[in-house]
Amino acid sequence: MATLTVPNPVTDKVITALEQAIGKEKVRTDLGARIARTRVPAPFPVHRFADYMPDVVVLPESAEEVSAILRIANQFRVPVVPRAGGTGLADGAVPLHKGILLDIKKMNKILELDLVNRTVTVQPGLNMLKLNEYLAPYGVFYPDDPASYPVSIIGGRIGTSGWSLIGSRYGHTRDLVISLQVVLPTGEIVRLSDGGGAPKVRKASTGYNLKQLFIGTQGTLGVVTEATLELFPKPEAELAAFFGYESFEDAYRSTGALSTSGLGTLAAVILFDERKVDYLRRDDEAYIPLPERIKAVVATALYGVEEEVRAAANRLFRIAKETGGEYLGDELSAGDWASRHDRYATPLHGRLPDGTVVPMSWHCEDAAIIYSELPAIKQKWHEITDRYIQKYGIFDNWGMFFYSNNPYKGWGDYLVEIDIGIWEQALNEETWQAWVNLKREITQATLEHQGSISACHGACREGDAEFIPVELREGGFELMKKIKRLLDPNNILNPSKNYLHLAYIDEEVGV
Amino acid sequence: MKQVRKGVVLRREDLHVFEVDPSLMTRVPQDVSDAEQARIVRNRWEYLDWMHRHFAQRTILLSEVADVPAHGPGHGHS
Numbered sequence: 001m002a003t004l005t006v007p008n009p010v011t012d013k014v015i016t017a018l019e020q021a022i023g024k025e026k027v028r029t030d031l032g033a034r035i036a037r038t039r040v041p042a043p044f045p046v047h048r049f050a051d052y053m054p055d056v057v058v059l060p061e062s063a064e065e066v067s068a069i070l071r072i073a074n075q076f077r078v079p080v081v082p083r084a085g086g087t088g089l090a091d092g093a094v095p096l097h098k099g100i101l102l103d104i105k106k107m108n109k110i111l112e113l114d115l116v117n118r119t120v121t122v123q124p125g126l127n128m129l130k131l132n133e134y135l136a137p138y139g140v141f142y143p144d145d146p147a148s149y150p151v152s153i154i155g156g157r158i159g160t161s162g163w164s165l166i167g168s169r170y171g172h173t174r175d176l177v178i179s180l181q182v183v184l185p186t187g188e189i190v191r192l193s194d195g196g197g198a199p200k201v202r203k204a205s206t207g208y209n210l211k212q213l214f215i216g217t218q219g220t221l222g223v224v225t226e227a228t229l230e231l232f233p234k235p236e237a238e239l240a241a242f243f244g245y246e247s248f249e250d251a252y253r254s255t256g257a258l259s260t261s262g263l264g265t266l267a268a269v270i271l272f273d274e275r276k277v278d279y280l281r282r283d284d285e286a287y288i289p290l291p292e293r294i295k296a297v298v299a300t301a302l303y304g305v306e307e308e309v310r311a312a313a314n315r316l317f318r319i320a321k322e323t324g325g326e327y328l329g330d331e332l333s334a335g336d337w338a339s340r341h342d343r344y345a346t347p348l349h350g351r352l353p354d355g356t357v358v359p360m361s362w363h364c365e366d367a368a369i370i371y372s373e374l375p376a377i378k379q380k381w382h383e384i385t386d387r388y389i390q391k392y393g394i395f396d397n398w399g400m401f402f403y404s405n406n407p408y409k410g411w412g413d414y415l416v417e418i419d420i421g422i423w424e425q426a427l428n429e430e431t432w433q434a435w436v437n438l439k440r441e442i443t444q445a446t447l448e449h450q451g452s453i454s455a456c457h458g459a460c461r462e463g464d465a466e467f468i469p470v471e472l473r474e475g476g477f478e479l480m481k482k483i484k485r486l487l488d489p490n491n492i493l494n495p496s497k498n499y500l501h502l503a504y505i506d507e508e509v510g511v
Numbered sequence: 512m513k514q515v516r517k518g519v520v521l522r523r524e525d526l527h528v529f530e531v532d533p534s535l536m537t538r539v540p541q542d543v544s545d546a547e548q549a550r551i552v553r554n555r556w557e558y559l560d561w562m563h564r565h566f567a568q569r570t571i572l573l574s575e576v577a578d579v580p581a582h583g584p585g586h587g588h589s
Contacts, residue, residue, distance in 0.1 A: 129565070132565065133565075136565075141566075145566075166566075234567070234568065235566065235567040235568070236567065236568050236569060237567055237568065237569045237570070237571050238563065238566055238567035238569075238570055238571070239570070239571040239572070239573065239576070241573045242583075244583070244584065281516075282518060282519075283531075285528070285529055288515060288516065288519055288529045289515075289585035289586055290583075290584065290585050290586075291584050291585050294584065303566075303567060306569065306571070309571060310571065310576050313571070313573055313576040313577060314576060314577055317573060317576075317577040317579065326583075326584065327573060327577075327579040327580070327583060328583035328584070328586070329580070329581060329582045329583025329584075329586045330572040330573065330574050330581045330582075330583075331581075331582070331583075331586060332583055332586055333572070333573065333583075334559075334563065334570060334572060335556075335559055338559035338560075338562040338563050339559060339562075341562050341565075341566070342558075342562065349539070351535075355518055355535050356535050356537065356538055357531055357535050357536050357538065357539055358538050358539060359539060
């Protein structure tokens with residue numbers, strides 16, 4: 001069995017081969033290019049920055065160039081880590097073993113707009129905001145809407161199987177991709193769709209549905225080089241309505257009632273817990289004036305044809321009122337909703353236990369949890385987080401959100417998120433390990449409550465990844481290992497992510 | 512300077528921008544001029560308006576549709 005426990009270093013021979021294959025101008029070894037692609041916005045062990053710096057950055061412009069890079073990596077047995085916008089919160093693009101960093105941002109062309117069949121075919125380096133600016137004059141839009149909407153790019157969304165803020169109306173990334181062109185780890189270029197090979201057919205029963213296998217791989221099975229995407233009519237109208245409640249329990253029940261309302265234009269239901277409201281009342285302009293009696297909030301948003309949105313708004317308001325909700329006003333509702341498309345623009349600071357302000361990075365710990373378990377998981381995650389804050393003092397609990405998580409409906413499981421500020425400059429090895437242990441305890445609680453480790457970020461980070469074999473213990477992880485070995489025999493593509501180094505080691509899994 | 516709640520102050524009524532109590536900002540002191548603060552606030556609203564237009568042709572407010580006050584609790588200032 002092939003192994004890559006100690007990956008080969010990138011030598012001058014590798015650099016020369018890359019330069020000959022794709023051109024010198026697309027191969028960067030300068031420190032600036034490498035530093036800029038070492039980490040992502042998630043908390044990072046800055047005291048060990050150099051451990052993760054790639055040896056070389058390549059910027060291909062075509063599937064053929066990606067293929068050539070992967071063939072060279074196989075020849076020299078060096079790792080390749082694909083990177084899109086670098087906005088992920090689970091370290092998918094962090095080069096754990098250094099090596100070649102494959103940045104897809106130069107592959108940003110719109111290849112075909114088909115208004116008759118409502119598709120657009122693009123290269124993966126394109127940003128959704130830019131795509132929608134191009135689409136707007138045609139009255140259509142691509143509704144993949146993460147919190148990083150202005151800065152993340154399509155290839156990364158596919159690589160992480162991202163979640164969309166308005167996914168309960170329009171679907172999430174996996175539902176919006178019709179077909180893919182993928183370069184396999186060994187360099188072959190393949191076209192994959194919902195069974196069959198027709199690039200614009202959404203539903204087929206011919207052959208395996210291989211497209212989904214390549215969505216959410218965190219770049220471990222292939223590099224997406226082209227995607228055909230779903231187009232929707234640009235909504236005539238949007239309406240956001242935020243409601244306040246005097247207890248979390250009331251807001252939780254209201255979330256259930258709103259999510260199961262059956263309103264076709266309902267794009268999102270978001271529950272804010274008491275700690276989130278406390279945090280916002282402390283540090284968010286819009287929420288500072290909110291009276292203390294408001295303990296929890298439910299945010300809703302509608303999109304669609306104007307007549308439908310207006311009618312649905314009345315029903316929405318009636319449900320919220322009957323379940324104890326109080327409308328929080330037009331300014332807060334519309335303003336907060338618009339800001340949710342771009343949470344990465346938020347300047348980050350947090351508080352030490354004495355209330356003093358310090359710069360903090362944002363950690364967004366996510367999981368997929370079924371509705372019945374939300375109150376229990378809230379209690380456990382806060383207990384864990386508060387214990388670490390009390391002991392180490394460099395973390396800050398920013399509260400929890402619970403987002404509707406399923407395509408075309410509000411009910412089912414929820415994207416549960418606890419936001420934690422981390423004072424990165426104060427990190428050392430002891431506090432970093434404390435942080436990882438905090439994450440481990442949160443992950444264990446998730447699994448104890450029948451949840452999945454991640455709803456949208458991926459489970460690549462230390463503290464998450466080692467639990468993938470546990471969550472997929474009924475044969476799923478064994479199958480993942482076989483698929484990884486089959487497609488990537490030399491373990492060159494994003495090695496060790498998703499704990500898949502175990503695919504190349506003959507030993508029992510255990511955490 | 513008016514204390515709005517614990518840890519929050521309002522320095523200028525006309526701008527109506529809440530700020531962290533300066534006594535809590537000793538580790539990261541900030542010196543932002545009034546003009547710069549006004550520019551940041553104005554640009555923020557312009558950006559949010561742009562975001563609304565980007566996602567839909569029209570933004571409808573609940574107060575246009577249902578019998579609710581336009582201002583929520585504690586937000587009657589603007």
